[in-house]
Amino acid sequence: xxxxxxxxxxxxxxxxxxxxxxxxxxxxxxxxxxxxxxxxxxxxxxxxxxxxxxxxxxxxxxxxxxxxxxxxxxxxxxxxxxxxxxxxxxxxxxxxxxxxxxxxxxxxxxxxxxxx
Numbered sequence: 001x002x003x004x005x006x007x008x009x010x011x012x013x014x015x016x017x018x019x020x021x022x023x024x025x026x027x028x029x030x031x032x033x034x035x036x037x038x039x040x041x042x043x044x045x046x047x048x049x050x051x052x053x054x055x056x057x058x059x060x061x062x063x064x065x066x067x068x069x070x071x072x073x074x075x076x077x078x079x080x081x082x083x084x085x086x087x088x089x090x091x092x093x094x095x096x097x098x099x100x101x102x103x104x105x106x107x108x109x110x111x112x113x114x115x116x
Contacts, residue, residue: 001041006034006099027103028096035095039087044080047071 009030014021022030051067052060060066071079109116 002034002038002095005037006030009033022103024100024103027100031099032092032096034099035091036088038095039084039091043084043087047080047082 010022010027013026013030048064048067048071051071052064055067060070
């Protein structure tokens with residue numbers, strides 16, 4: 001989801017005839033939203049993983065399946081998205097910076113060593 005959405009946003013935002021060439025601002029926007037889209041898919045499994053890791057030993061005998069059944073029985077599906085707001089607030093700037101750094105590094109390396 002992460003790289004797929006970034007590439008899709010990058011192509012959508014690029015000027016006609018210049019696919020893949022984005023301004024730094026558009027790179028930040030594409031990277032930030034790609035991170036948010038990634039976390040919208042990953043938040044549920046991440047909650048399951050965190051519950052399993054922090055549970056006392058033996059609480060979930062069937063691993064992640066037991067965690068899922070416990071959450072559905074006691075808290076319902078909305079519990080899979082607990083903490084989504086702070087995750088999304090953090091996801092935008094963190095991933096925007098990540099992709100901006102990536103694009104700057106690629107441009108620099110292509111300038112320094114264009115045939116690699």
